[in-house]
Amino acid sequence: MIKRKIGILVIALLICIALFMFYGLGSNLSYILPKRAIRVWTIIVVASSIGYSSIIFQTITQNKILTPSIMGYESVFILFQTILVFLYGDKTFQVLQHSGNFLLSTLAMLVFSLFIYLIIFKNHQQNIYQLLLIGLILGTLFQTLSSFLQIIIDPNEFSIIENHMFASFSNMNTGLLSLATGLLIISFAIGQYFIKYLDILALGREHAINLGVPYNKMVQVLLLIISIMVSVSTALVGPILFLGILVSNITYQYLPTHKHKYLLLACSLISCIVVFLGQFLIEHIFNFSTAVSIIINFIGGVYFIYLILKSRK
Amino acid sequence: MLAFENISKKYGDRVILDKITAELQPGRITALVGTNGSGKSTLLSILSRLIEADNGSVSLYEQPLDTYKPNELAKKMSIMKQANHMDVKLTVKDLISFGRFPYSKGRLTKEDLKKVEEAIAIAELTEYQDSYIDELSGGQRQRAFLAMIIAQDTQTILLDEPLNNLDIKHSMLVMGTLRKLVNKFGKTVVIVLHEINFASHFADYIIAMKDQKIKYHLPTQEFIHQGKLKEIFGVNFDIIEHRNKKICSYFNNF
Numbered sequence: 001m002i003k004r005k006i007g008i009l010v011i012a013l014l015i016c017i018a019l020f021m022f023y024g025l026g027s028n029l030s031y032i033l034p035k036r037a038i039r040v041w042t043i044i045v046v047a048s049s050i051g052y053s054s055i056i057f058q059t060i061t062q063n064k065i066l067t068p069s070i071m072g073y074e075s076v077f078i079l080f081q082t083i084l085v086f087l088y089g090d091k092t093f094q095v096l097q098h099s100g101n102f103l104l105s106t107l108a109m110l111v112f113s114l115f116i117y118l119i120i121f122k123n124h125q126q127n128i129y130q131l132l133l134i135g136l137i138l139g140t141l142f143q144t145l146s147s148f149l150q151i152i153i154d155p156n157e158f159s160i161i162e163n164h165m166f167a168s169f170s171n172m173n174t175g176l177l178s179l180a181t182g183l184l185i186i187s188f189a190i191g192q193y194f195i196k197y198l199d200i201l202a203l204g205r206e207h208a209i210n211l212g213v214p215y216n217k218m219v220q221v222l223l224l225i226i227s228i229m230v231s232v233s234t235a236l237v238g239p240i241l242f243l244g245i246l247v248s249n250i251t252y253q254y255l256p257t258h259k260h261k262y263l264l265l266a267c268s269l270i271s272c273i274v275v276f277l278g279q280f281l282i283e284h285i286f287n288f289s290t291a292v293s294i295i296i297n298f299i300g301g302v303y304f305i306y307l308i309l310k311s312r313k
Numbered sequence: 314m315l316a317f318e319n320i321s322k323k324y325g326d327r328v329i330l331d332k333i334t335a336e337l338q339p340g341r342i343t344a345l346v347g348t349n350g351s352g353k354s355t356l357l358s359i360l361s362r363l364i365e366a367d368n369g370s371v372s373l374y375e376q377p378l379d380t381y382k383p384n385e386l387a388k389k390m391s392i393m394k395q396a397n398h399m400d401v402k403l404t405v406k407d408l409i410s411f412g413r414f415p416y417s418k419g420r421l422t423k424e425d426l427k428k429v430e431e432a433i434a435i436a437e438l439t440e441y442q443d444s445y446i447d448e449l450s451g452g453q454r455q456r457a458f459l460a461m462i463i464a465q466d467t468q469t470i471l472l473d474e475p476l477n478n479l480d481i482k483h484s485m486l487v488m489g490t491l492r493k494l495v496n497k498f499g500k501t502v503v504i505v506l507h508e509i510n511f512a513s514h515f516a517d518y519i520i521a522m523k524d525q526k527i528k529y530h531l532p533t534q535e536f537i538h539q540g541k542l543k544e545i546f547g548v549n550f551d552i553i554e555h556r557n558k559k560i561c562s563y564f565n566n567f
Contacts, residue, residue, distance in 0.1 A: 064400060196419040200411060202401045206363055206394045211465070212387025212415040256402045 002262050005255060009269040016276035024284060041177055042169050043275050046237050047247075049184050049229040051271030052191070054244030055251070055264050057226050059202045060219055061128055064252065065307050067244035070132055072139020073230045074239035076112045079142040080105045081164045082149045089157050102176050106183075106231040112138075113227035117220055128205075128219065164238050166291045169279055180232045187228050191264075194222060198260040240293045242300020247271040249307060314339040314501060315360065315390070315469055320369035322355055329355045331525040332369070337518075339468075342495050342502040344512035344533075347522035347545060353505045354473050356522070360503070361392035361471045373469065387415035390469040391462045395477055399446070405457045406442045409433060412464030429464050436460035436490055452483030459487060463494065470494065472504040476511060488515045509546070509561045513537050521545045537561060 021036050057068045084101070116135055150158055197218055200208050208215050233240075251267040278292045316336040322329045330352045337343050345353040358364045360371055362378055371378040373389060381389075391412075409432050413425040421429070433442050436456050446454055455475060462470055472491075476484045492515055494500040506512045512519055512533065519536040521529040523545050529536055537559045542550040551562045 062400065199419065200414055203399060203411065206392070207411075209363055209383070210361070210387065210392045210462075211411060212382075212384035214383045252402070258401050258403050258407060 002255060002257055002259075006262065006266055006269070009266055009273070013269050013273050013276070016273050016280070020276050020280055023280070038177065039169055039279070041181075042236065043279060044272055045177065045181055045184055046169070046233040046240075047243070047271040047275040048268035049187075049233045050240065050243050051247050051251075051267035051269075052188070052264055053226040053229040054248045055260070055267045056191070056198065056222055057244075058248055059198050059260065060222055061132065062202065062204055064249060065245060065304065065311070066132070067241070067248075068226050068230045069239065069241050069244070070139070071113065071116070071135035071227075071230075072142060073109045073112065073227065074234055074241070075139040075142040075146065076109050077105050077231075077234045077239065078161075078165060079146045079149075080108045081161050082146045082153075085157050085160050086149045086153055089154065090160070099176050099179065102179070102235045105235045106228075109231035109234070110227055113223065117223065131223075166238055166293045168291050168293070169237055169275070176236065180236050183228060183232050187225050190221070191225050194218065194225075195260050195264065198222075198264075199258060202258060202260075238293065240296055242297045242304060243271065243274070243293075245307070246296065246300040246303050247274055249303065250274075315371075315373050315503070316375075317360060317371045318369055320356065320359055320366045320371070322352075322359065322364075322366050328525050330359070330366070333525075333527050334369075335520065335527055335530055337501065337503060339501045340495065340499045341517040342491060342504065342515060343518040343520060344516035345503065345505045345520050345522065346507075346509060346512050348547065351522040352525050353522055357392070357471055357473050357503065357505055358394075361390065362386070363392065363394070384415050387465070387467070389467055390471065391465045391467040392471045392473070393458055393462050393475060394473045395475075401446075403446050404443050405438055405446060405449070405460075406433070408446055408457055409438075409442075409460045409464050412461040412466075415465065428466055432460045432464035435463050435493065437486065452479045452486075455479060455483065456487060456490070459490060463490075467500075469501045469503070472502070474505050474507065476506065476508065484511065491515065509542065509563075513559050513561060534559070 017040055020040060021033070025032060054067050058064050058066055081101075116131060116138070119134060150161060153161070197208075197213050200211050200213050201215075201218065201222075203211075205215055208218075247270045248267055250270050251263060254270070255262055255266050257263065274296070275292065278295050281295065282288060282290060282292050314337060318334045319332050320330050320334070321332050333352075333356070345357065347353050355364070359366045362371075373381070373386070378386065406429065409429050410421060410425070412432065413421060413428060416422075417425050433439055436459055438453075438456060438460055441449065441453055441457070446457060449457065459472075459475065462472075470491075475487055479487065488511060491502050491504065495502055495517075504516070506516070516533050519529065519531060519533050520527055521531075521536065521541070528545060529541060537552060539550050539552060542561060546563070548563050548566050551565055553560045553562055
């Protein structure tokens with residue numbers, strides 16, 4: 001039953017990819033096809049890492065309406081971009097190539113998450129919510145700092161930052177993409193080993209310790225995997241706040257199971273399908289007049305409000 | 314077996330446990346009793362490595378607790394805290410199967426399945442085994458968690474106020490199950506209890522805590538006396554003998 005449902009998702013995803021690749025091709029195949037293939041690749045990398053990391057994050061926090069973005073990774077990313085433009089103005093891209101920017105901003109986000117763990121775990125604080133709270137507060141601080149700098153910056157230069165503030169799958173760089181893919185494959189490989197522990201972590205800290213799971217160590221490693229995935233996807237296309245909540249909750253509804261090996265796979269697939277459909281709408285219905293993250297955040301936001309209203313009952 | 318020495322714990326300036334030492338009787342039920350804030354639950358959490366003590370040491374089979382590998386310890390000692398809210402789609406049987414995680418890491422063997430079946434039978438949950446835990450009543454859910462601990466099959470079982478929010482029937486079922494584990498399988502049970510009559514009827518030994526220390530550690534029959542009960546709980550008790558059992562009545566205070 002579960003396997004059949006996952007089979008349906010795989011078929012749906014293949015149809016989406018085919019639609020995306022071959023709809024309205026035109027005549028210049030040798031130009032269009034490789035361009036589209038790169039976009040397909042980007043979407044798969046980004047969407048599956050967002051789906052995967054959201055499920056892990058919600059399991060660790062035992063909360064189904066959180067996403068890793070609460071930890072403030074995205075505001076670190078925006079702040080980093082803002083500072084770059086603030087310092088170098090319109091010469092930003094002469095100073096720093098795309099791949100350099102990608103690596104540095106990924107690094108900045110990883111350093112940020114390591115910094116938060118050090119505060120928490122060195123003080124023997126074992127409460128995961130304290131971790132989230134610190135992330136949330138620092139995230140807000142960085143956001144405010146970014147806004148402050150953005151106000152000072154020349155409006156023309158601000159448009160460079162604006163490009164980074166909304167996720168876009170439209171122009172990707174192949175070099176970057178293979179780097180990101182490499183990082184993700186490593187994270188998936190490490191994550192694979194921990195999948196069995198996730199089923200137990202979903203029961204909460206006390207049950208996990210009772211069942212012999214080294215809880216603190218496990219949470220640290222998993223948060224590190226999450227931060228790599230979020231950093232990579234944010235640095236590639238920019239922040240997509242609500243995608244994680246949207247796809248993880250669709251997954252829980254679609255697959256009523258507690259087994260993470262199925263949940264993680266299904267969520268990655270659903271995440272890809274949602275982004276493909278969104279991007280397809282952008283390209284062929286809205287003619288690129290809006291960004292995919294705006295549509296996803298809109299739908300995700302509405303769904304989020306629905307979830308909150310539902311959980312209050 | 315399970316022993317602890319000089320355990321201290323402070324939260325800020327507030328002392329929760331003040332250098333307490335004891336050794337628990339193997340193959341018996343020991344009840345931890347005392348007023349709210351006397352440190353019973355904290356002691357139990359320290360014994361079960363859920364929180365760290367500031368000072369002192371806990372040992373199991375004469376080996377300090379912190380030298381065990383987490384997974385090995387989980388085969389020797391289990392802890393059940395009060396059932397908390399869980400937003401996971403799990404059937405009773407799935408939950409009980411988690412008890413086998415220390416042995417099989419999620420891939421259940423034939424022996425694991427047998428242990429799960431046994432645990433379901435001992436906790437008398439056969440008719441609910443395929444229900445989802447969020448559809449159960451509080452009492453049924455508590456018994457499902459107890460069955461998970463039974464499937465874990467550890468020599469030592471620690472329970473923190475397992476009777477909280479349970480009706481009389483479910484309280485009796487839980488205590489009866491624990492008694493069965495001790496009498497038939499020789500398990501060692503340590504349990505935090507609020508209602509003194511459950512302690513006096515089901516426990517073999519009582520550890521009574523007051524002012525962050527252990528005041529008494531006695532066989533149950535020697536502890537149940539008006540003077541000692543008043544000293545621990547701060548209210549007057551009448552001890553009524555009924556069918557060779559002592560019932561502690563405290564309703565004459567008003």
